[in-house]
Amino acid sequence: MEISLFMSKIDIWLWRFFAALSLFLHSPICYSDKAPNYSFMRDATGSPTTSYYDYIIIGGGTAGCPLAATLSQNFSVLLLERGGAPYNNPNITRLSAFGAALSDLSEASPSQRFISEDGVINARARVLGGGSALNAGFYTRAGTKYVRNMGWDGGLANESYRWVEAKVAFQPPMGRWQTAVRDGLLEVGIVPNNGFTYDHINGTKFGGTIFDHNGDRHTAADLLEYADPKSITVLLHATVHRILFRTRGTTKPIANGVVYRDRTGQAHRAYLKEGSSNEIIVSAGTLGSPQLLMLSGVGPSAQLQAQNITVVMDQPHVGQGMYDNPMNAVFIPSPVPVEVSLIEVVGITGEGTYVEAAGGENFGGGGSSGSGSSARDYYAMFSPKATLLESNSMKLSSAQPFQGGFILEKVMGPLSTGHLELQTRNPNDNPVVTFNYFQHPDDLKRCVRGIQTIERVVQSKAFARFKYADMSFEYLLNLTASTPVNLRPPRSGPEASLPPSAEEFCQHTVTTIWHYHGGCVVGRVVDGDYKVIGIDRLRVIDMSTVGYCPGTNPQATVMMLGRYMGVKIMRDRLTNNMQICLLNICLTLRLSTPVNLRPPRSHPGASLPPPAEEFCQHTVIGIDRLRVIDMSTVGYCPGTNPQATVQGCEDHERERDSPISR
Numbered sequence: 001m002e003i004s005l006f007m008s009k010i011d012i013w014l015w016r017f018f019a020a021l022s023l024f025l026h027s028p029i030c031y032s033d034k035a036p037n038y039s040f041m042r043d044a045t046g047s048p049t050t051s052y053y054d055y056i057i058i059g060g061g062t063a064g065c066p067l068a069a070t071l072s073q074n075f076s077v078l079l080l081e082r083g084g085a086p087y088n089n090p091n092i093t094r095l096s097a098f099g100a101a102l103s104d105l106s107e108a109s110p111s112q113r114f115i116s117e118d119g120v121i122n123a124r125a126r127v128l129g130g131g132s133a134l135n136a137g138f139y140t141r142a143g144t145k146y147v148r149n150m151g152w153d154g155g156l157a158n159e160s161y162r163w164v165e166a167k168v169a170f171q172p173p174m175g176r177w178q179t180a181v182r183d184g185l186l187e188v189g190i191v192p193n194n195g196f197t198y199d200h201i202n203g204t205k206f207g208g209t210i211f212d213h214n215g216d217r218h219t220a221a222d223l224l225e226y227a228d229p230k231s232i233t234v235l236l237h238a239t240v241h242r243i244l245f246r247t248r249g250t251t252k253p254i255a256n257g258v259v260y261r262d263r264t265g266q267a268h269r270a271y272l273k274e275g276s277s278n279e280i281i282v283s284a285g286t287l288g289s290p291q292l293l294m295l296s297g298v299g300p301s302a303q304l305q306a307q308n309i310t311v312v313m314d315q316p317h318v319g320q321g322m323y324d325n326p327m328n329a330v331f332i333p334s335p336v337p338v339e340v341s342l343i344e345v346v347g348i349t350g351e352g353t354y355v356e357a358a359g360g361e362n363f364g365g366g367g368s369s370g371s372g373s374s375a376r377d378y379y380a381m382f383s384p385k386a387t388l389l390e391s392n393s394m395k396l397s398s399a400q401p402f403q404g405g406f407i408l409e410k411v412m413g414p415l416s417t418g419h420l421e422l423q424t425r426n427p428n429d430n431p432v433v434t435f436n437y438f439q440h441p442d443d444l445k446r447c448v449r450g451i452q453t454i455e456r457v458v459q460s461k462a463f464a465r466f467k468y469a470d471m472s473f474e475y476l477l478n479l480t481a482s483t484p485v486n487l488r489p490p491r492s493g494p495e496a497s498l499p500p501s502a503e504e505f506c507q508h509t510v511t512t513i514w515h516y517h518g519g520c521v522v523g524r525v526v527d528g529d530y531k532v533i534g535i536d537r538l539r540v541i542d543m544s545t546v547g548y549c550p551g552t553n554p555q556a557t558v559m560m561l562g563r564y565m566g567v568k569i570m571r572d573r574l575t576n577n578m579q580i581c582l583l584n585i586c587l588t589l590r591l592s593t594p595v596n597l598r599p600p601r602s603h604p605g606a607s608l609p610p611p612a613e614e615f616c617q618h619t620v621i622g623i624d625r626l627r628v629i630d631m632s633t634v635g636y637c638p639g640t641n642p643q644a645t646v647q648g649c650e651d652h653e654r655e656r657d658s659p660i661s662r
Contacts, residue, residue, distance in 0.1 A: 035087030036222065040229045041128075044080075044238035044262035051270045053078040053233075054278045056258055058240045058292065061130020062555055063542040063562035064283035065220040066164065070566025072232035074573075075278075078270050080238040080260055082428075083110060083126035086133045086221050110134065114287070114430040116324070116418075118437050119487035122512045124287050124430075128236065129219030131285075132168075132210060132555050135514060136358070137217065138343040139169045139208035142550035142557040143200035151528050152564065160563040161198070161556065165208075167225065168218040169556070171196055172209040175339035177405055181357040182206065182345045183462035188453065190347035190355070200551040202350045207552070209342065220559050237263040241427055243280060243296040243538070244269075245312050253298075253312050255280045255538035272537065277573050282520075282540045283562070287420065289544040290319045290519035291431045294422050298535065307422050313534055317524035319420035324435040325549050327513035328447060328506050329408035330454050330473075331480050334359070334466045338405050346552045347457075352412050352442070353450030354552045355457065359405020405466075407457060409450025410513050413548055415440035420519050437510050447506035451477075474499035485511050515554055520544040529572075530565060541565050 053076045057068045060081030068079040105113060110127035111134055125131045147157050174182075185204040186193055194205040210218045224234065244257035257271035258280060272278040282289045293299055297312030299319060304311050340360030347355040416439035421432045438444040455473045457463055478499040484490065491500065491508055500508065520526055520540045525533065530545060532538040543558055550557040631642060638645040 035085075036225055038224060038229075038234065040227065040232050041085065041224075041234040041236065044235040044260065044268065045264055045266070047235055047238070047262065047268055049268055051078065051233075051268075052273045053270060054273055054275065056080070056270050056272065056280045058243075058258065058280070058282045059130070059284035059288060059542065060128045060221070060234060061125060061283060061285055061542065062132045062220045062558040063130075064281075065129065066223045066226075066559050066562030067281065067283060067541060067566045068232060068234070069224050069227040070563055071569065072227045074570055075231065076273070077227075077232045079232065079234045080240055080258070080270075081128045081234065081236050082239040083128060084108075084236050086110070086127050086129045086217075086219050112430065114433065115487065117432065117434040118418075118510075119489075120324075120435070120437065120510060120512055121486060122324075122433075122516070123514065124285060128234070129221035131514065132219040132559070133217070133221070135553075135555060136342045137210045138346075138356075138553040139165075139198065139210055139556050140205075140346070140552050141198045141200055141560075142554075146200070146548075146550050146557075150522075156564055156567060157560060160560040160567065163226075163563050164223065164556065164559045165198065167222050168210045168220070168559070169198065169208045170210070170212050170218075172211065172342075172344050173213075174206055174344055175341055177334075177338045177359045177466060178206075178341050178344045178357065180463045180466055181407065181457065184457035184460035185345070185347040185355060185453075187460045187462050188456040190349055190453070198556070200348065202348050204345065204347045206345055207343070208556075209344065210555075211342070220555075220562075223559065223563075235260075235262075238268075239427055240284070240292060241267075241295065243282075243292065243298075244271075245297070245535070247312065250536075252534055252536060254536040276537070277576065279537045279539055279569075282538070283542045284544075285542055286322075286517050286519055286544045287431060287433065288427075289540050289542055290420055290525075291422065292427060293318050293520065293525075293532075293540075295425060295427055298532070303421060307425055309425065315525060315534065317521070319431075319519050320417075321518040321521045321524065321547055322418040322420050322433060322435060322516070323414055323416070323518045323547065323549070324418075324437065324516035325414055325513055326411045326437045326443060326447060326506070326510045327408055328451065328509050328511070329406045329480070330451070330458070330476055331406045332404055332458060332467055332476060333471070334404040335468055336465060337403060338466065341405075343553070347453065348552065349449070349453055351449045351453075352446035353453065354410045354412060355407065355450060355453050356410065356552070357405060357407045407454045408513075409447065409454060410515070410552065411443050411446045411450065413446075414443045416443050417518070435516065438507060444503060444506055448502040451502045451505060477502075477505050481505055481509055485509055515549050517543040517546040517549055517554070521547045529568075539565075 055068075055071050055075055055077045057064050057071075057077060057079045060068070060079050060083075064079060064081075068077050071077050104111070110125065111123045112126045113121065113123050115121050123134070125134050127133045141161055144154065147154055182193075182204055190204045192203045194201050194203045196206040196208075198208050199205075212218060224232075238260045240258050240260045242259050243255055244259065245253040246256050247253050255272075257269055259267060259269055261267050272280065282292060284292050290299070293315075294304060294307075295309065297304060297310050298315050300316045301311045301314040303319075338359040342358055343356045345357060349355065414437075416436045418434040418436040418439075420434075423429055423432050438447070458467055458473055458476070481491065481500045481504075486509070488508060488510070490496075491504065520532075522528060522530070522545050526540050526545055527533055530539045530541045532540060541561060543554060546554075634642070
């Protein structure tokens, strides 16, 4: 069939494709029909003006929820989430229901759009469960090398992954489209076939998902089912404005509380209980964590002073080292129907790229935001300009079928790095973010290799039934590149009508896969235990601490990290407490044994372990096998010059102690 017969349909397909691309990879918040009855979760409006806890966790996202659930087993925990709950929302939790969350630009939306200075439209979560409530659901662990390089204990990491997987990970059914992509990857040499696995292994694999067999989404919020309801409080619509520090009479700042506001704007304060091991933990996400540190006075001093923020500690690395993995996709119209599928198959090429796929009919359909969303809302996913569709003269119908899918490549790492800066002092406003996509030449080389792999898969025998035979790959690239998917300058000049080179395609069609990270990187802002360097009782535990994205999708590892660090914190506290307990026992036993003729302890606290000063006073004894032989022992100078006398004493002692004299 001639290509010209398909042009009008392809234009419509492309618009639906790029709407679908956003919807698939960052699909809207889905709400479980079987919402857990969390007695400890409530709106912040009714919370007390002042409260006290062992741990205060800022951000109920992918890391914050498992961290809070774990710590609540032994301690009192306050979890503060600026968004709402991912349950009982009109948007049904079905794979076929897309569109509402990311197209909803209202203040009540579970996602908050931001546009990087690179011209790439992006989003951050504003809901309990964080990014796990908005993504495509792909579940895969980090590789063993990554775990080792991060300094994590492999055994505890695996235990923590299994703890997460018991609640939220499933094996999806694999349809014909995903099977064809898998077989195509194997045919072009992305081997071996690793089958279904959560593990990150070079080759082609079929990964996990956080959608169950009924098509319902499970998020990090479900991990709160592990929490002790008597020890945890989860407050929704609680936006933290700053962290409080004690600085007087200390060698370095000590975090001791937070100020948060409820949805009415009423201010509340939460403080740490007495105890040097109690902590505030920031898990507000890659944008939220560095932003909150700076709003609290921890960051580059010049930037803080420009916003009239009192500098608590000049920390120039806060907001630096921002990374986002570039993603480029190729749309492939299909002559046969394609089942709806999210990311399920991945080719881990070993060449710095990951190749994935998603497809299905009516990508633009389904879902209801309850705010009058139209087709325009969906397609505006990649542009805030209301006139975008009109300027391209697109006439769209919700009944128009979308038949086909896309194959995408994600650059691993990446190596290119950017930065984040405050725009205002309002934590609800987005900071200014620059990622510098493809700034490092190796990132662009990796993208080119990924596009070349996609070309080989599309041309493979295994994928032949899902591609029009007379559509060349160059035609598909040009078709995709002609659609504005970002706000970067379009191709121009005489060659703009020609098929783009792979390098041009990467530069002009780059989008995000929502795996951005950094800003509070380990070794720069936090140490290996995620404690903020130079500040006591403050940690950051989330993707902002990562300088290299963990594998094909980070969500499994971020949930694991929340559990991992919760267990580690409890173990460290137990070890410290045991050491103190053993020391007290030893001191008490030693004190109860008469070692001298001094009066025994007799005050009311005599039965308690003694402080160090009292122990020294009451247990002082003589020391065997120790002498002092020099002028320090003399109370009166021996004659006109003491050296002969001192020499004689030393000779006498040597003779007395020699084996011959004994």
